[in-house]
Amino acid sequence: xxxxxxxxxLPQIILALGATAILMLGAWYPSxxxxxxxxxxxxVAALCAGFVSPAVAEVAGLYSTGRYACFFVIVWSxxxxxxxxxxxxxxxxxxxxxxEYSSLVLFAACGMGLLSxxxxxxxxxxxxxxxxxxFYVLIAFKREDPRGAEAGLKYLVMGAxxxxxxxxxxxxxxxxxxxxxxxxxFVGLQQTAGGMRTIGLVGWALILVAIGFKxxxxxxxxxxxxxxxxxxxxxxxxxxxxxxxxxFAALVPLFTALGPLKADLEVxxxxxxxLSMLVxxxxxxxxxxxxxMLAYSSVVHMGYLLTGLLVGGRVGNRALLxxxxxxxxxxxxxxxxxxxxxxxxxxxxxxxxxxxxGYLHPRRxxxxxxxxxxxxxxxxxxxxxxxxxxxxxxxxxxxxGLALIGILTALASLYYYLSPIVVLFMQQRDARQLRRGGRxxxxxxxxxxxxxxxxxxxxxxxxxxxxxxxx
Amino acid sequence: xxxxxxxxxxxxxxxxxxxxxxxxLCLLFRHSNFACRWLALLTTGAVLVLAICLFVGLxxxxxxxxxxxxxxxxxxxIRYSLALxxxxxxxxxxxxxxQVAAVLISWKQKEHPALFYALVLLLETGIIGVFLAxxxxxxxLFWELMLIPMLFLIGVWGHGNRVYAALKFFFxxxxxxxxxxxxxxxxxxxxxxxxxxxxxxxxxxxxxxLSPGIEMLLYGGFLLAFVVKVPLFPFxxxxxxxxxxxxxxxxxxxxxxxxxxxxxGLIRFAFPLFPHAAQQSxxxxxVLALIGIFYAAWIAYVQxxxxxxVAYSSVAHMGFVILGLAAWNQLAWEGALLLMVNxxxxxxxxxxxxxxxxxxxxxxxxxxxxxxxxxxxFFSAFFLLFCLASLGLPGLSNFAGEIxxxxxxxxxxxxxxxxxAAGVIFSAAYMLRVVQGVLWGPLGQLCKIGDKDCLHEDLDxxxxxxxxxxxxxxVWLGIYPTTILEPLRGPISLLLxxxxxx
Numbered sequence: 001x002x003x004x005x006x007x008x009x010l011p012q013i014i015l016a017l018g019a020t021a022i023l024m025l026g027a028w029y030p031s032x033x034x035x036x037x038x039x040x041x042x043x044v045a046a047l048c049a050g051f052v053s054p055a056v057a058e059v060a061g062l063y064s065t066g067r068y069a070c071f072f073v074i075v076w077s078x079x080x081x082x083x084x085x086x087x088x089x090x091x092x093x094x095x096x097x098x099x100e101y102s103s104l105v106l107f108a109a110c111g112m113g114l115l116s117x118x119x120x121x122x123x124x125x126x127x128x129x130x131x132x133x134x135f136y137v138l139i140a141f142k143r144e145d146p147r148g149a150e151a152g153l154k155y156l157v158m159g160a161x162x163x164x165x166x167x168x169x170x171x172x173x174x175x176x177x178x179x180x181x182x183x184x185x186f187v188g189l190q191q192t193a194g195g196m197r198t199i200g201l202v203g204w205a206l207i208l209v210a211i212g213f214k215x216x217x218x219x220x221x222x223x224x225x226x227x228x229x230x231x232x233x234x235x236x237x238x239x240x241x242x243x244x245x246x247x248f249a250a251l252v253p254l255f256t257a258l259g260p261l262k263a264d265l266e267v268x269x270x271x272x273x274x275l276s277m278l279v280x281x282x283x284x285x286x287x288x289x290x291x292x293m294l295a296y297s298s299v300v301h302m303g304y305l306l307t308g309l310l311v312g313g314r315v316g317n318r319a320l321l322x323x324x325x326x327x328x329x330x331x332x333x334x335x336x337x338x339x340x341x342x343x344x345x346x347x348x349x350x351x352x353x354x355x356x357x358g359y360l361h362p363r364r365x366x367x368x369x370x371x372x373x374x375x376x377x378x379x380x381x382x383x384x385x386x387x388x389x390x391x392x393x394x395x396x397x398x399x400x401g402l403a404l405i406g407i408l409t410a411l412a413s414l415y416y417y418l419s420p421i422v423v424l425f426m427q428q429r430d431a432r433q434l435r436r437g438g439r440x441x442x443x444x445x446x447x448x449x450x451x452x453x454x455x456x457x458x459x460x461x462x463x464x465x466x467x468x469x470x471x
Numbered sequence: 472x473x474x475x476x477x478x479x480x481x482x483x484x485x486x487x488x489x490x491x492x493x494x495x496l497c498l499l500f501r502h503s504n505f506a507c508r509w510l511a512l513l514t515t516g517a518v519l520v521l522a523i524c525l526f527v528g529l530x531x532x533x534x535x536x537x538x539x540x541x542x543x544x545x546x547x548x549i550r551y552s553l554a555l556x557x558x559x560x561x562x563x564x565x566x567x568x569x570q571v572a573a574v575l576i577s578w579k580q581k582e583h584p585a586l587f588y589a590l591v592l593l594l595e596t597g598i599i600g601v602f603l604a605x606x607x608x609x610x611x612l613f614w615e616l617m618l619i620p621m622l623f624l625i626g627v628w629g630h631g632n633r634v635y636a637a638l639k640f641f642f643x644x645x646x647x648x649x650x651x652x653x654x655x656x657x658x659x660x661x662x663x664x665x666x667x668x669x670x671x672x673x674x675x676x677x678x679x680x681l682s683p684g685i686e687m688l689l690y691g692g693f694l695l696a697f698v699v700k701v702p703l704f705p706f707x708x709x710x711x712x713x714x715x716x717x718x719x720x721x722x723x724x725x726x727x728x729x730x731x732x733x734x735x736g737l738i739r740f741a742f743p744l745f746p747h748a749a750q751q752s753x754x755x756x757x758v759l760a761l762i763g764i765f766y767a768a769w770i771a772y773v774q775x776x777x778x779x780x781v782a783y784s785s786v787a788h789m790g791f792v793i794l795g796l797a798a799w800n801q802l803a804w805e806g807a808l809l810l811m812v813n814x815x816x817x818x819x820x821x822x823x824x825x826x827x828x829x830x831x832x833x834x835x836x837x838x839x840x841x842x843x844x845x846x847x848x849f850f851s852a853f854f855l856l857f858c859l860a861s862l863g864l865p866g867l868s869n870f871a872g873e874i875x876x877x878x879x880x881x882x883x884x885x886x887x888x889x890x891x892a893a894g895v896i897f898s899a900a901y902m903l904r905v906v907q908g909v910l911w912g913p914l915g916q917l918c919k920i921g922d923k924d925c926l927h928e929d930l931d932x933x934x935x936x937x938x939x940x941x942x943x944x945x946v947w948l949g950i951y952p953t954t955i956l957e958p959l960r961g962p963i964s965l966l967l968x969x970x971x972x973x
Contacts, residue, residue, distance in 0.1 A: 318546075359583065362501075378619065379612040385544075388608075392547070392656045403656075407649050414645060418622075418638065426626040426634050463546040 008054035008065040011073045012113045014045040015080075019106035026099020032091055035084050038102030042081035042109055049073040049113075061181055062123035064253075068469045069117035072249045075325070076116065079242050080109030082332060082444045086339050087234040089438030093344045094142055094232070101141065108134040108238060112246035121170045121180045124250055128166065128214065131243060132159050139231040139239070151230025158223040162213035165206045172203030182257045190261060201264055208268060211251065215244040217272050217306065218279035221299045225283075228295035229349065233342060236291065237335030240298055241328035248305050248324055252317050255309055256471065262312065269310045274405050276303030281409045284416045288351045293416050294334060297375065300409055301327050304390050307406060311397030314470055319389035321466045326374065326386035326455070333371035333448030337364050340437030340445065348435070351420055356429025364437065367449045369421045374452045376417040377410050382455040483539050483553040483603055486521045486563065490514055490570075490595035497592065501585030508578060511588035515570040515595065522567035525560060526958075533961025536560065543609075548659075548669040553603040557958035558738070558808065562602045562731055565812055568944070569727040569819050570595045573720035575937045576823050580628075587628060590620040591720055598724075601732045607655045607671040610740070611648070614696075617729060618644055624721040625713055636709075636716035643709040647696035654692030658744070661685070677743055690748035693741040700733030703756070703793055704763035707786045714782035719826030722778065726785050727819035731811055734792055738804075738966060742796075750799075757797035757880075757887050761894075763790035768897035772904065777828070777835045780905050781821050784861060787898055788814045788869070794884075794891055795876035803879020804963045805956055810872025812955060813860075813948055817869055820857040820941045824850070827934060828909070837908035844910045849929045851910045853938050860945045862902035863895050868948035 006013065018041030026034050054065035063069065084105050091101055108131040115127030136159065140152025174180055176196045177188030189200040212220035228236050255262060280299030287293035305327075308320030341348050341357075341364070348354060358365040374383035387410060394403040455462055493514030500506040529536045535554045543551040555563070573591055580587050597620065600613030618641060626637035655671070662679040663669035670676070681689070699706045714722050742749040764787050771783035788810065795807030827850060828843070829835050844851040860867035873895060880888035930938070948955065 362586075373619070379615045384612070384615075388547075388652075388656070391653070392660065395653075395656055396660050403653065407653050411642075411646055411649050414642065415638075418641070422626060422634055422638070425623065426637070458543075460544045460546060463544065467546065 004055040005059045007052075008056045009059050009063065010052060010054075011045040011049035011070075011077065012063075012110050012117075014041065014048055015077065015106050015110035015113065018042075018045070019103035019110065022099050022106070023103040026097070026103070030097065030099065032088065032098035034099035035088050035091060035102045038106050039081045039084045041106060042077045042084065045109070045113075046074045046077035046081070049077065058119060062120050062126070063114060063117040064119045065117065068253070068471075069113075071465075071469050072116035072246070073113040075328075076109045076112040076242055076246060079112075079238065079328065079332065080105050082336075082447070083234050083238040083242075085440040085444050086237060086336050087232075088440045090232060090234055090339050090342060093342070096141055096232075101138075104134050104138050104141075105238065107131070108138070108242065112242050115246045116249035118250050119182050119253070121173065121182070121185060124254075125166060125170060127250070128247070129163060131246070132163070132214070135159075135235075135239060135243060138235045139227060141235065142232055145230070147230035148232070149230075151227040154223050154230075155227045158213055162210040162220075165213070166210035169203040169206030169208075169210060172199050172206065176200030176203065182254065186257055186259060186261055190259070201261075204261075204265060205268065208265070208272070211247060212272065215247050215302050215305075216295075216299055217302050218276040218299055221276070221280070221296075221302075224299060225292040225295040228291045228298075229289065233291075233335050233339035233347060237332050237339070240294065240331045240335065244298070244302065245324050245328050248309070248320065251309055252320065252470075255312055256317070266310065269306060270399070270402065273303045273306040273310060273402055276300065276306065277402075277405050277409045278303075281412045285412065287416060288419075289349050290334075290338065290351065290354070290420055291349050293420070294331065297413060297416060298327075298331070300413060301375070303409075304387070304406060307394050307399065307402045308390050310402070311393045311399060313397070314467065316393045316397055317470050318463065318466050319386075319393040321469075322389050322459070322463060323386040325462070325466075326382040326452075329448055329451045329455075330371040330374040330381075330383060333367055333445060333452065334375070336441060336444050336448060337368040337371070340364060340441040341435045343435060351423045354420060354423050355427045356424075357435070358425035360429060360434065361437075364445060365424045367445045369424065370449055370452050372417040372421060374456070376414050378414075380453070380456045382452050382459065384456060385459045481539055482521065482525065483537055483555055486518055486525075487553065487596060487599050487603060489518055489521070490592040490599070493592040494589045494596070497585050497589040501589075504580075504584045507585045507588045508574070508580070511574045511592060512571070514592055515567070515574050518595065518599075519567040519571050522560075522564040525555070526564050529555075529560065529958075531557065531958045531961065533557070533965045538605075543606075547608070547671070548663075549608045549671050550606045551609060552606045552672060553609075554605045555603060557960075557962040558735070559602045560958060561808070561812060561955055562735060563599055565731070565815050566595065566598050566602065566728050568940075569723055569815060572819060572823060572937055572941065573723045575933060576723065576826055577718065577720045578933055582628060587624070587720075590623050591724070594620040594624070594724055598728050598732060602735060605673045607659070607673060607676065607740070609671075610736075611652060611655060614648060614651075614732070614736075615645075617732065618648075621717075621721065621725065621729065624724075625717045628718040629716040629721070630718075631716055632712070633716045636712040639709045640713040643699050643702075643706070644696075647699035647706075650692040651696035654689040657685075658689055673740065673744070679744075681745070683747065686745050686748045687751070690741060690745035690752065693736070693744070694752065697733045697736040697741055698759075698793075700736070701730055701789050701793065702733070702786065703759050703789065704766055704786065705759075707763065707767070710786060711779055711782045714785070714822075715776060715778045719822060722822040722826075723819045726782070726822060727815040730785060730789055731815060734789075734796070734807070734811055737796060743966065753797045753799060756793055757884055760790040760793035760797060761887055761890055763787065764794070764891055764894035765897065768894060768901060771901040772897075774901075775837045777825050777837060777840070777905055777909065778822070780837075780901055781818060781825065781861075784898060784901065785814070785818055787894065788818070788861075790894070791873055791876050791891065794880055794887065798876070798880040798883040798888075799967065800879050800882055801960075801964055801967060802882070803876055804967065805959055806872050806875025806877075806879055808959050808963070809948075809952055809956060810869065810876060813868035813872045813945075816941060816944050816948065817857055817860045817867075820853075820938070820945065821861060823937060823941070824854050824857060827930075828854075831928070837905065840909050841912040842910075842914035845914065847929050853930075853942060854910060855906060856942055856945065858902050858906045860949065862899045866946075866949050868945045868952075870949060871952040 111131030118124040142148040216224040284296035374381035377387035538554040540552040597616035604610035767786035795803040
């Protein structure tokens with residue numbers, strides 16, 4: 001690796017080195033202030049990705065440093081910064097060690113940045129594992145909490161299986177095509193005929209299984225509700241947005257490179273998308289726990305994203321990326337409100353915990369309501385144009401069936417998204433104490449709320465930007 | 472204000488966004504009940520002044536009177552385009568009048584007043600937006616924007632079974648809307664493939680060549696969204712619940728305005744975009760409208776809740792409006808639109824009066840009420856007036872609309888029109904039953920002679936201020952409906968001829 005290549009990978013290096021530094025220094029000076037330092041490092045990485053133009057276009061044949069990759073490095077760094085801000089008060093009341101936590105989140109952001117930039121199957125594997133490993137620790141970060149331990153174990157076992165599938169799939173594709181590098185691997189796969197091509201496609205199917213686990217597509221979604229429920233709320237925020245988003249961000253160039261091979265995978269993807277939308281909806285409908293509901297509803301959203309991926313092309317990919325951002329912002333906001341409502345002894349999850357909270361904490365409840373309505377796709381919030389983009393792409397790309405399923409599940413989704421809102425605003429409050437939040441949490445929530453509203457009213461600049469990022 | 476100075480300002484945007492500004496201010500001053508209600512009144516008042524200026528200042532010409540058009544989301548071909556013709560002008564004015572009434576009737580709002588007024592104002596933006604938008608996505612946006620405030624108005628401030636009613640309203644309307652969204656996107660894609668220009672503008676989409684099957688399918692999507700909102704039998708089941716459980720302002724807005732958005736959507740979007748399919752659907756619409764008239768009257772007759780009677784009477788009146796539209800001629804359409812406005816004023820007035828009644832007696836039950844004429848003479852006089860107007864007494868507002876609808880319908884469906892005329896008698900039956908139950912007879916169970924609680928205050932100044940203009944409007948529209956028929960004539964003939972746009 002030359003010096004120029006190191007410069008090109010500077011944002012990720014800042015994240016990784018910063019995380020290491022915080023970890024080392026934190027051993028000598030334990031303090032929760034390290035979380036703020038982590039926020040600073042993440043912001044520096046984001047600025048660096050935004051303003052330092054990389055010297056080479058590709059690093060070591062593994063990672064791209066193009067505008068697309070840079071954009072996602074910025075997004076995941078900001079996400080890391082936001083979830084650290086959300087964790088500040090949470091870490092204090094739950095007595096979590098600041099420097100370890102901070103450095104783990106930075107490592108996760110680094111891994112997501114690498115994954116979204118991957119141009120080779122090895123790069124993909126490394127990026128994915130980099131942040132999955134971090135999540136094994138983060139999910140079970142509250143050691144005394146039995147739910148946290150259960151969630152961590154579940155994620156570990158499922159994740160390990162998925163890793164096995166991924167590694168095996170990659171090796172099969174390598175065997176069939178003779179290359180790890182992305183365009184070549186597929187070009188090689190197309191040229192080979194007969195048995196080797198079949199092996200390559202089997203490899204692809206295995207990779208899809210692994211991806212299905214990671215982003216919780218039905219029928220590989222069973223870990224999701226337990227892990228969401230057991231993990232600390234700020235970690236769930238990162239898990240629900242970044243870890244799934246980074247995989248989709250990596251899949252976009254992957255599928256673009258796939259070319260005509262995509263036709264072979266079409267049926268599988270169609271079924272996965274439809275199943276995710278339907279199964280997620282049916283499972284989310286009876287939920288009375290906000291985290292579990294958001295877990296199942298995220299399965300539905302993954303189905304929408306997969307629809308965008310299936311359509312592909314400029315229109316489909318732009319719709320996918322816009323949906324991804326809209327989903328991430330709203331999900332971050334929802335979990336942000338959850339963590340700001342949490343107290344020393346309890347974290348509100350059951351709907352009954354939220355009864356009448358809308359008038360006790362009007363601002364945060366409004367943010368939660370806006371996030372849920374945006375996830376449901378109600379205009380004028382950003383979720384509407386996101387859904388609109390996916391549906392029109394699906395209709396245009398010749399998938400009216402998926403569009404129809406999407407519309408129906410969107411209608412059904414209103415039931416489970418409105419339930420918490422009804423509880424918040426339309427039920428009598430029990431006499432209970434205030435749930436005070438922290439200033440840092442309010443900053444994040446204000447940003448999310450503003451983004452949901454502003455992008456909902458005027459999405460044109462972001463759409464243009466996303467359009468210009470795509471090849 | 473002259474016409475020239477009106478068109479120089481972006482007056483449509485002003486009238487559209489003023490209520491939203493009021494919403495934000497209300498939320499800003501949420502700790503002061505006083506500030507919020509005056510803000511709400513000032514905002515709705517300002518919108519009313521603007522609407523009256525437009526009504527007086529604009530010429531009565533067919534075609535668009537004012538337009539505004541800016542790029543908004545070029546990636547999808549969505550534009551921010553507003554336009555105003557005679558029909559939308561009338562409906563915007565109706566909105567402005569009824570919103571002032573809605574604010575005044577909720578003057579003593581005690582529970583979360585800031586949020587309440589903020590939502591009423593937000594609702595006004597949504598409704599005005601629906602009446603002004605000519606870009607289909609912009610229209611859809613406002614169409615959905617009406618839902619959220621209404622959901623909260625019913626769900627938070629409603630009576631009894633409010634959450635159920637709010638969710639039922641929400642799901643019914645949203646199910647229809649999503650069908651429309653699917654149809655809108657499909658139409659947009661078909662048009663884009665044909666012309667190479669991807670646009671959601673109504674005028675461009677009207678040029679789309681559609682095969683009969685596709686046209687019927689897309690029309691079905693639009694129709695579903697609109698007839699649920701109207702509501703046409705058998706999609707009306709959300710309405711009695713929503714109207715009954717909603718707070719006074721919510722009922723006024725629902726009956727007076729939200730139902731009209733459905734009719735407006737039919738004549739502005741569904742019919743012009745799919746003229747052939749629309750023609751084929753007319754008999755079906757007429758039959759459903761006729762069933763609605765009788766069915767609603769029948770159900771209304773056995774209700775014991777006054778609000779529910781009025782709610783079902785709305786279904787019957789909307790049946791008349793749809794029948795008029797299905798007759799597809801100038802006379803019937805004029806009647807239908809006139810009836811629509813009249814219905815907004817009379818039903819709005821009735822809901823206001825029922826709210827006053829409930830304030831005083833704590834009940835809306837016909838079995839418990841009675842004898843109000845003795846204790847509340849002024850209130851009772853207004854109640855009688857609005858009830859008579861609602862049942863279509865000649866000389867009061869609804870009569871003119873109904874007679875025009877029937878005359879127009881005779882030209883096309885003589886049998887249907889004859890049957891519908893009998894429906895007028897039914898409406899007299901249930902409305903007179905309300906009058907009898909509330910005003911006449913012995914004092915109700917709630918009220919014994921000599922009982923201290925029975926000495927209810929008659930109308931106060933605010934209520935006089937609220938009722939007199941509405942009553943004058945009812946009489947005026949009954950005697951001289953030309954005031955609003957004049958600006959309607961041009962746009963209606965354009966819509967009927969071209970199947971199209973001004």
